[in-house]
Amino acid sequence: MSWTEERIDTLKKMWDSGLTATQIAEELGGVSRNAVIGKAHRLGLPARPSPVKPNEPKAAAEPKPAPAPRPTPAATATPAESPAPRAAAPAATPSAPAEPKPASDGPVLRSVGPGGFVRQNPGEQTPPISPAPPRRLVPAKPSEAIAGKTSLLDLNDKICKWPIGHPGEPDFHFCGDKVNPGFPYCVEHCGHAYQAQLPRRDRRPPPPLPFGGPRVR
């Protein structure tokens, strides 16, 4: 596989969307995660939170005479140290001066609900990345199987929240039928979720459990 313009474009998009190199490689296909990382670096894409980076050359008492032979070839006129040479657009977005960007630029803390759902934080009504849909719409890979299905984001008080499939799977979605008033599920799935208490001797083992159940493969 070669790095066509299109593949590079995909790489860029996914890279600054925060996807892992593994995911990107998987998506592109035909390349390893190493290839992706290597390419990303060659492209000069911004470094990502790496597990092994924050360490700065400490001036420890090393017997090494050569302190900093770090070859910075194009050190034309950079006298001061640039701890975070990430800023690239100082005077941009003239039309929108005050960008209400969240104070923290780190990952948003989330809690995870039963079944592996990711809960939205209060006030976080918008997914992580959607600065603007400036370009043409792109394939939007991750949601092809769900097209037309009831996704997590579609859930509300009026539709059945009975899960179809398992969280994390590409086709995972929800029933989405009209809810049985007073219940989180539609009539049919209420029948699965709630069973009349029968006399002990008549009870039967197989209780359908939404989530939690051991995966059957």
Added chain:
DNA sequence: CCCTGATTCGC
């Protein structure tokens, strides 16, 4: 062990 990204270096 697994995961991650960074770096190196032979091709």
Added chain:
DNA sequence: GCGAATCAGG
């Protein structure tokens, strides 16, 4: 330029 091998932190 490419990416496997290697490194190193979580």
